[in-house]
Amino acid sequence: MSATLGFALVPLLCAAPAQPCRCAASYPVCTEAAQTDVIFIGTVESVEPAFLDPWNADRLTLLPTDEILRLREENSPASLAKLKQIYLKLYPNMPLHYKEEIVGAQNHTDLRKAFDSLSAQDRQIRLRVKTVFRQKQDGPSGKDKDDDKKDDDDLAGKVVTVWTDPGDCGFNFQTGETYLVYADDDEETGQLATSVCHRTSRLTDAGDDLAYLYSLKDGGENVTRLEGFVTSDPRAALQWEAARFAPTVGSPQPGIVIRLNSAQPPRYTRTSPEGKFVFDGLAAGDYELSAFDSRYPQTVRQLGYPKSFHAEAKSCARQILTVPKD
Numbered sequence: 001m002s003a004t005l006g007f008a009l010v011p012l013l014c015a016a017p018a019q020p021c022r023c024a025a026s027y028p029v030c031t032e033a034a035q036t037d038v039i040f041i042g043t044v045e046s047v048e049p050a051f052l053d054p055w056n057a058d059r060l061t062l063l064p065t066d067e068i069l070r071l072r073e074e075n076s077p078a079s080l081a082k083l084k085q086i087y088l089k090l091y092p093n094m095p096l097h098y099k100e101e102i103v104g105a106q107n108h109t110d111l112r113k114a115f116d117s118l119s120a121q122d123r124q125i126r127l128r129v130k131t132v133f134r135q136k137q138d139g140p141s142g143k144d145k146d147d148d149k150k151d152d153d154d155l156a157g158k159v160v161t162v163w164t165d166p167g168d169c170g171f172n173f174q175t176g177e178t179y180l181v182y183a184d185d186d187e188e189t190g191q192l193a194t195s196v197c198h199r200t201s202r203l204t205d206a207g208d209d210l211a212y213l214y215s216l217k218d219g220g221e222n223v224t225r226l227e228g229f230v231t232s233d234p235r236a237a238l239q240w241e242a243a244r245f246a247p248t249v250g251s252p253q254p255g256i257v258i259r260l261n262s263a264q265p266p267r268y269t270r271t272s273p274e275g276k277f278v279f280d281g282l283a284a285g286d287y288e289l290s291a292f293d294s295r296y297p298q299t300v301r302q303l304g305y306p307k308s309f310h311a312e313a314k315s316c317a318r319q320i321l322t323v324p325k326d
Contacts, residue, residue, distance in 0.1 A: 021169035023197035027245050029209045030225040030316035032199050033216060037185040038192055039134040040155060041203060042127030043178045049090045052123050052166045055174045063090070075108050083108075087115050093126060093161065094118060095191075122163040122193070125173045127181065129155045133213040136185070163193045171200050180206040180213075208278075215280045224282040226317040229275045230256045230291055232325035240320055248274050253323055256303065257296040261288040270294075284313035291321050 033039060047053040051062040064086060071079040071086075087102050088094075094102075098118045105111035132155050162183050164170040171194055173179065182199045183192040194200045199209060216223045229249040231237060236250035252275025260267045260279055263286075271277050290306040293299070303323035311317045 021165075021167070021196055023195075025245060026197075026247065027199070028227060028247075028316070029199060029212045030227065031245065032182060033134065033213060034316065036134065036182045036198070037136040038155075038183045039132075039181065039213065040127075040129050040160075041131040041133075041178065041180055042129045042160070044125060044127050044173045044175050045159060046093070046124075046126045047173055047175055048093055048124040048126070051090070053175070054172045072108060072112070080105070080108055080111060083111060083115075087111075087118075091118060091124070093124060095161075122165050123170060123173075125162045125164060126159055127162060127173075127179070128159050129157060130178070132156050133217050160192060163191050165195055169195050169197070171196055171198070178203045180209055212280055219281050221313060222281050222283040224284065224311050224313065224315050224317060226260070226279040226282055226287070226311065226319065228277055228289075228319035228321065230258070230271045230277065230321045230323055231275055232323055234322050237320045237322050248276075249320065251325070252276075253325075255294040256323065257292040257294065258321075259290045259292065261290070261306075262286065282311055282317075284311055284315075286310050289319055289321060291323050 050056055051059045053059055068083065068086060071083050084102055098114065101114035102111060105114055135154055162181060180201055180203055181194055183194045185192055212225055229240065230253040231249045231251045232253055233251035240246050240249045254271055254273045254275055256271040258269050258271065258277045267279060269277050269279065286308065288306050288308045291303040293301045293303060304321060307319060307321060309317065309319055
């Protein structure tokens with residue numbers, strides 16, 4: 001494909017990136033929910049440009065490369081007008097400032113600069129917002145909108161554009177599918193962006209995230225989450241603390257009954273196959289964790305020693321319990 005096209009995204013159609021995408025860190029839902037600017041459920045109405053839609057079987061035929069090259073070489077007023085039509089069709093919902101630059105271009109040089117600037121951007125995903133969990137932006141009061149209940153649903157029912165990388169760091173949205181979207185607001189461009197390094201996922205795959213986010217949205221002051229693991233290896237506890245956001249631990253203990261004691265009645269859960277446990281909707285205060293074997297409460301056999309900790313209001317608490325290997 002000719003390099004004279006000056007089309008920054010075209011090579012992505014022809015070859016895979018040399019290296020896979022690498023994320024700096026993977027955060028649990030509680031942490032990412034506190035850091036992300038906008039979190040919502042939305043249904044994809046379009047992926048633009050269509051030739052960069054990885055789910056579009058006809059995408060390789062949608063970019064008129066030969067015609068663009070021919071019109072650029074003609075360098076006439078008629079070819080200038082035709083190129084504008086092609087570019088506007090390729091990006092039907094391009095940001096207004098790009099549209100103004102393309103429509104207002106007086107010559108081929110200006111048009112090419114405007115279009116090359118647009119094509120250097122990512123894929124545009126247009127989503128119809130259904131539910132808003134977080135909408136962070138400074139208001140007149142200086143508070144984030146997620147702290148101001150009356151503003152929580154400003155985006156609900158609207159179509160928003162989220163940008164994502166056209167390479168393997170981008171999230172592959174599919175038209176018609178519904179997603180839980182975590183997006184950050186670019187301070188320079190004002191554009192929302194997401195990637196595979198966020199917790200964005202298909203709604204059907206977002207069960208744990210939704211449990212926490214709905215608790216956060218409707219739980220008032222009692223929205224602290226406690227998550228942790230049970231392991232039989234004391235060294236695993238040290239490694240987990242060092243990793244901070246590690247999704248697993250070594251020597252996990254599944255099926256362990258966890259009791260959470262506080263000033264309120266005790267709460268119980270069982271550890272997952274990965275040894276993980278979660279409690280949502282907690283108030284600030286002092287707590288004690290105890291582990292029992294899987295026969296509890298028919299047989300009360302406590303494993304290891306209870307562990308006390310203090311949970312801050314609206315926080316992400318993380319604890320680990322070490323029990324003898326059975």
